[in-house]
Amino acid sequence: MNLNANNRLHLFPKLNKWLIIFFAIAFIIAGLRGYQLFQYIFDENIDHPGSIIIAKDATYQDVLDSLNARDIIENEKAFRWVAKKKKYPASIKAGKYIFEKGMNTNQIVNRLRAGDQEPVTVTFNNLRFIDELAGSVAQRIEPDSLELLQYLNDSTVISQHGFDQHSFHAMFIPNTYEFYWTTTPEQFVERMASEYRRFWNDERLAKAESLGLTPIEVSTVASIVQEETIKADEKARVAGLYLNRIKRGMLLQADPTVKFALGDFGIKRVLNVHLKIDSPYNTYIYAGLPPGPINFPEISSIEAVLNAEEHAYLYMCASDEFNGYHNFAKTLREHNINARRYQEALNANKIWK
DSSP, X not given: OOHHHHHHHHHHHHHHHHHHHHHHHHHHHHHHHHHHHHHHHHSBOBSSOEEEEEOTTOOHHHHHHHHHHTTOBSOHHHXXXXXXXXXXXXXXXXXXXXXXXXXXXXXXXXXXXXXXXXXXXXXXXXXXXXXXXXHHHHTTSSSOHHHHHHHHTOHHHHHHTTOOTTXXXXXXXXXXXXXXXXXXXXXXXXXXXXXXHHHSOHHHHHHHHHTTOOHHHHHHHHHHHHHHOSOGGGHHHHHHHHHHXXXXXXXXXXXXXXHHHHTOTTOSSOOHHXXXXXXXXXXXXXXXXXXXXXXXXOHHHHHHHHTOOOOOOOEEEEOTTOSSXXXXXXXXXXXXXXXXXXXXXXXXXXXXX
């Protein structure tokens, strides 16, 4: 065997050893990288459970900023890697999203990519005007109050649902509802119309008919009852009083309707000058019910009308004890006595307007 042959015999074993070492190192590195990527995908990545709201024009960076601002994700690098692999930056979906403890990065990204929103709770009550409704609801869904108000004031929208600008209040029954953050003004109104139809079931319609009233008229009476008393146990009695006046064809003479006509419910004392306002809502001048509700009557107020107390009262006056209750009377003479006592109490407490 010559020298070159011997050199080749000594050389190849060395090459084979380094190749083995190289592939071993590469395998280890690949294994470590694979394990790291496995952790990126499947390890829990929630630092602090919470929620974010993504606007319809939000960018991928906006989403990252929201997640980081609330310390929701623990490993941003893992989130970025999984998000990129799943092409989430190109498919941002608006909405409110909740992230619970135990979620891994894959689950987080999947929720965002799928637009798997969490419903938001919308509660409205103690409201009187449409602009107040728009402002209250707009705090919980994406459209701002101006966009929502413009839609609520659209005469075409109002007539499509069988109302006019005065009676439209009746369609919005105060309660707690669930919507998605991305709810549009149209979707909000459609939902309220659906809830209205569901509320006015056969039983309630039959009760309204027995009173000789339409659902809108029931809501109108209920809105006056709601303004007249803050006491739940007095609502049915107040409702019975106004139904008695309606049956007799008497002027309702309800102070809250005058306040609505004036657009000022801060008035403590309704004066003669207030009673002169020429408005279809002024029940001291115009007979019958006003053209629509003077607020958004709550379910308890509507039920008070449908299940009104039967009695002979025709007059009521706030109690001179200022306890939120009223003194009721069957005759004008009795009422004048109650009213005088109340006026004297107002004067004694220096309440002039």
